[in-house]
Amino acid sequence: MWAAHARTLFGDDPVRFDPRVKVVFPMIAENQRAFPVVIDARAIAGVVRMLLLVDLNPIPVAIDYRPVHAAPYVATRIKLDQRTPVRGAVQLASGAWLVSGGWVDAAGGGCSAPPVSRVKGDWAQHLGEMRGEAWPMAGGLARLRLHVRHPMDTGLVDNIATYHLEALRVKDAGGRMLGEMDIWAAVAEDPAITLMVEGGAGDAFTVEARDTNGRDYRALLPMARQSPMPGGR
Amino acid sequence: MILSRRSLLGGVAALGALASKPARAADYAIMPEPIGEGLWLVRGADAPIAADNGGAIANIAIIATPAGTLLWDCGPSIRYARALRQVAEQLTGKPVVRVYVSHLHPDHGLGLAAFDPAIVAALPGTIDALRAQGQGYADGMYRLLGDWMRGTDLVLPGRTIVAAEEAFGGRTLRLLALSGHSAADLALIDPQSGLLLGGDLVFHDRAPSTPTADLGTWRASLDRLKALPHGGVVPGHGPFDPGGRAAIDQTRDWIDWLDATLTQAVRDGIDMVEAGEIAIPGRFATMAAARYEVQRSVAHLYPALEAALLPRVDVRD
Numbered sequence: 001m002w003a004a005h006a007r008t009l010f011g012d013d014p015v016r017f018d019p020r021v022k023v024v025f026p027m028i029a030e031n032q033r034a035f036p037v038v039i040d041a042r043a044i045a046g047v048v049r050m051l052l053l054v055d056l057n058p059i060p061v062a063i064d065y066r067p068v069h070a071a072p073y074v075a076t077r078i079k080l081d082q083r084t085p086v087r088g089a090v091q092l093a094s095g096a097w098l099v100s101g102g103w104v105d106a107a108g109g110g111c112s113a114p115p116v117s118r119v120k121g122d123w124a125q126h127l128g129e130m131r132g133e134a135w136p137m138a139g140g141l142a143r144l145r146l147h148v149r150h151p152m153d154t155g156l157v158d159n160i161a162t163y164h165l166e167a168l169r170v171k172d173a174g175g176r177m178l179g180e181m182d183i184w185a186a187v188a189e190d191p192a193i194t195l196m197v198e199g200g201a202g203d204a205f206t207v208e209a210r211d212t213n214g215r216d217y218r219a220l221l222p223m224a225r226q227s228p229m230p231g232g233r
Numbered sequence: 234m235i236l237s238r239r240s241l242l243g244g245v246a247a248l249g250a251l252a253s254k255p256a257r258a259a260d261y262a263i264m265p266e267p268i269g270e271g272l273w274l275v276r277g278a279d280a281p282i283a284a285d286n287g288g289a290i291a292n293i294a295i296i297a298t299p300a301g302t303l304l305w306d307c308g309p310s311i312r313y314a315r316a317l318r319q320v321a322e323q324l325t326g327k328p329v330v331r332v333y334v335s336h337l338h339p340d341h342g343l344g345l346a347a348f349d350p351a352i353v354a355a356l357p358g359t360i361d362a363l364r365a366q367g368q369g370y371a372d373g374m375y376r377l378l379g380d381w382m383r384g385t386d387l388v389l390p391g392r393t394i395v396a397a398e399e400a401f402g403g404r405t406l407r408l409l410a411l412s413g414h415s416a417a418d419l420a421l422i423d424p425q426s427g428l429l430l431g432g433d434l435v436f437h438d439r440a441p442s443t444p445t446a447d448l449g450t451w452r453a454s455l456d457r458l459k460a461l462p463h464g465g466v467v468p469g470h471g472p473f474d475p476g477g478r479a480a481i482d483q484t485r486d487w488i489d490w491l492d493a494t495l496t497q498a499v500r501d502g503i504d505m506v507e508a509g510e511i512a513i514p515g516r517f518a519t520m521a522a523a524r525y526e527v528q529r530s531v532a533h534l535y536p537a538l539e540a541a542l543l544p545r546v547d548v549r550d
């Protein structure tokens with residue numbers, strides 16, 4: 001499985017294990033429909049692309065992120081179908097891939113059961129609602145958190161067709177592209193994404209997203225005013 | 234270190250070989266300790282549900298009455314519950330005539346399949362919750378515990394608790410219908426021994442679990458338990474509290490800390506993974522499974538906090 005993914009994703013570019021690609025997740029998959037994962041490659045200079053891979057899921061790629069004017073850091077929540085390796089792969093400008101990750105013990109079901117909003121039937125009223133905020137960090141960066149209401153249907157459940165967010169971009173107030181990503185339905189329903197983009201106090205950020213039906217979504221994230229610095233990593 | 238794809242694949246396969254094998258069940262060790270007049274405690278392991286403990290992590294109580302033996306919860310599996318009944322009946326010399334299931338969680342009550350449902354009593358909300366969610370919990374226990382669970386089917390309690398007391402040949406027990414750890418949490422006061430059986434409303438030196446919690450109503454239930462006259466407290470998990478205050482206060486302290494900390498984490502822009510790694514105050518150092526339960530609680534509680542606290546930012550053109 002991994003060999004097949006590797007050939008598709010990495011082509012003939014060299015691939016090596018590198019523990020500086022930190023792939024961090026909780027010790028237990030308490031909710032297989034929304035399992036949080038961080039890929040943090042800030043210890044590596046010159047990262048141009050980051051992949052979040054869930055080897056044994058029916059949909060093995062969750063996110064393909066290009067941090068253009070952003071730190072190589074991405075956090076999100078994924079669906080787990082079974083016990084699987086979860087990996088982060090980062091690409092350097094040379095084309096080389098650095099990979100790390102670990103096993104997640106999920107008992108199964110995440111991708112084969114319908115997500116709750118579909119059961120409740122309320123997703124349509126809330127489709128595209130976005131919540132988020134940005135916080136100033138040290139080093140001219142801003143931490144940006146974004147939630148988008150979206151069913152993220154995998155196409156693998158009953159007769160529900162594939163329907164998910166497929167692209168997301170973050171721009172600064174001047175329209176400069178800070179980071180962009182492709183997204184697959186391996187990302188949990190109502191995607192939650194945390195990034196670290198260039199920016200300072202007083203800045204605002206625009207997020208543009210598009211789903212597989214061609215519907216566009218837009219959000220304006222102001223910087224939190226009096227918020228304390230994030231206590232996170 | 235440059236690895237070919239082949240050697241990377243080999244590394245993955247080697248990791249796979251460490252996969253946990255299906256559990257082969259040993260026997261449950263059931264050792265009742267006397268803690269009051271005609272009342273024994275069977276301690277659960279202060280650990281997560283795992284193959285090495287067979288899921289026997291909840292505290293169980295045995296009460297002797299002139300009319301027969303009562304059980305407070307009955308463990309995770311039919312195998313546990315059968316062994317428990319044998320030990321209890323040897324201890325008291327009387328058959329089990331009542332099993333109270335304190336709430337829906339499988340470590341406390343899934344073993345009820347070992348009894349005639351007519352003698353198994355639970356709150357109406359517990360029976361409703363078991364009807365809706367019990368099979369999912371049972372499936373999860375089979376996945377985690379394998380052979381320990383063999384023969385354990387979901388069975389619903391046959392008696393709905395509606396009265397505030399129940400008497401057995403002169404020993405009268407007060408039954409308290411509360412909630413907060415789950416939608417329906419039973420607690421019991423035994424005036425003869427003075428003991429309060431708190432179920433999972435009360436934890437002690439073992440971090441509280443929150444998969445079905447409503448922290449606000451949990452607080453109110455703890456306040457109510459604290460105010461009721463009682464002696465020692467049997468928590469759902471962790472050691473007996475002979476003084477009767479420490480376990481309730483500690484559970485309340487943990488819930489307050491958890492609620493405030495996760496709320497602040499969302500306000501500070503912390504992600505779920507980071508929230509699961511947040512520092513646990515030194516005063517909770519005696520609590521087993523603390524990091525494990527913090528990470529579970531983040532999964533249970535964080536999404537609702539984010540939905541409430543992060544501002545709407547979508548722009549409609």
Ligand SMILES: [Zn+2]
Binds near residue numbers: 336338
């Ligand atoms: Zn419980």
